[in-house]
Amino acid sequence: MKKIISISLISLLSLIIFASCNKKVKEENISNLNWEKIVEKAKGSELTLMMWSGDPFINAYMNNYVIPEVKNKFGIILNISEGQGSKIVQILMAEKEAGKNKSELDMMWINGETFYQLRQIDALFGPFLEKLPNSELIDFNNPFIKYDFQQPIDGMECPWGNVQLAIIYDSLKVTDPPETMEELESFVKNNSGVFTIPTEFTGMTLLKSMLIAIAGGQEELNGDFDETKYNKYSAKLWEYINRIKPYFWKEGKTFPPTLAQTHQMFASGELYFTFSNNDSEVDNKVLLGLFPNTSRSYVLKTGTIQNSHYMGIVKNSSNKAAAMVVCNFLISPEAQLKKMNPEVWGDGTILDINKLSDDYQNKFKNIPQRKYSLKRDSIQSKALMELAPEYMIRLYSDFRKYVIEK
Incomplete structure (x- = not known):
């Protein structure tokens, strides 16, 4: 009886293993x-x-x-x-x-x-x-x-x-939106408290676009992640951001953690600018009644990231x-x-x-x-290719280290 039970148990175990392996094979072979x-x-x-x-x-x-x-x-x-x-x-x-x-x-x-x-x-x-x-x-x-x-x-x-980063502004409050980093610095210093950068994906995409501008163009940062180049150009980026940070919303002592919060503050008039990774988003936000119909969008002269x-x-x-x-x-x-x-x-x-x-x-x-948005064909010439993923990963951590916690 013990021998029969042992054989039965072995057979049962074999069946379970076979069924498990067979299921795994079926899962792996779905592409066939x-x-x-x-x-x-x-x-x-x-x-x-x-x-x-x-x-x-x-x-x-x-x-x-x-x-x-x-x-x-x-x-x-x-x-x-x-x-x-x-x-x-x-x-x-x-x-x-x-x-x-x-x-x-x-x-x-x-x-x-x-x-x-x-x-x-x-x-x-x-x-x-x-x-x-x-x-x-x-x-x-x-x-x-x-x-x-x-x-x-x-x-x-x-x-x-497929989308391109756009800057959204209220044309009733901003008649001549800043199109370069130099113009942005001047505007922020002359209009304290109405600009900030969210700490999530869209904000980091803006910083990445600025990093490319500081590097002198797309070609300098193309290819695999380059630690030396990143350190060189990111140091200039943090110096720029920290120079104008005291003129940000809340004097740059805190930053919105989500794009939704940035949108809400723009909609209420607390901020004059918000951002979007979708170059046509301002249209649906106006249609939704969230943004005023004086909202418009644009991209920097040096370009903004386009990605899929x-x-x-x-x-x-x-x-x-x-x-x-x-x-x-x-x-x-x-x-x-x-x-x-x-x-x-x-x-x-x-x-x-x-x-x-x-x-x-x-x-x-x-x-x-x-x-309310610029047509895609009018901004395509200012589309920047994404950088290697390590640049984005580093911007997240370094923005906190060199700007937020500074």
Whole structure:
């Protein structure tokens, strides 16, 4: 009897190990399935997307359009969880250290330094991009889409939108907005308390644009992170910021931690300026009634960063098929057209319009025009490529060290 039980236990254990290995193989081999099989596998899935949720227009686009559409079209229940950047990295790092083989996240909205950090800890599934039928429509001839903070995306993330940093101001209060760092210094010193820099992604993107200006142009900082160059030019940047900091909001003794707070202070008139990584955002904020209709946007003469944002899929997601289907929908002409409308979101498309059907080409050409933002073609010549991700990571820590805590 003991021998029979032992054999049974061994057989049972073998079956469990086999089932576990077989499941792992199936998970790993999902990229070998054709698209029809992937769509079929995705049906009935429930997955979690972690993304920044600080903008009401973006939230409405996701909640009122994307979530219902992927449920109706593909039977996928998409849940959205608030979080970005460091939070995503911390969650996936903690799961990795705990040895978890199933993540609480399935996909996430990322770019730049987060993409870099997630690849460092091997937390991304892929390459998967070429499996998406709509990936053939992406404008990969555009270097602002093809590269993410100068990193080839290698099919490990899916382009979702393309934007350029803009400075937003109230034209009723600022008749001649400063277009250079010298003009900004003069303005801030003559108009104390109405300017500041948020300490989050958008604020750091502004500082990165200034760093490029101080370095004399894009070419000086292109390529891999250069410690010597960073130290040289960032020292000049901190000297500049600290020189005008006493004239900032609250005398530069504190800085807004979020862009939403900066927007709110601009809307109330406490600040004369705010910022956006979306060059058309001022339009939807006026339409929303948050910003006064005297709000306008511009870019610095020396240029501002243009970049793309992406969707990534978690390596330990148990819903990879559903995540791929959602990604494919997000880059469909239908979803991109709706997203690009400034009355909906105003996010720039990553599609090559010339690859679309005549019907969709006409629809894209007839998107409502911006009323308060500069048109993209008028600022494209001032678009700066993103720097290597380490520059952004260092700006976050050094801004706190050399400016906030100084």
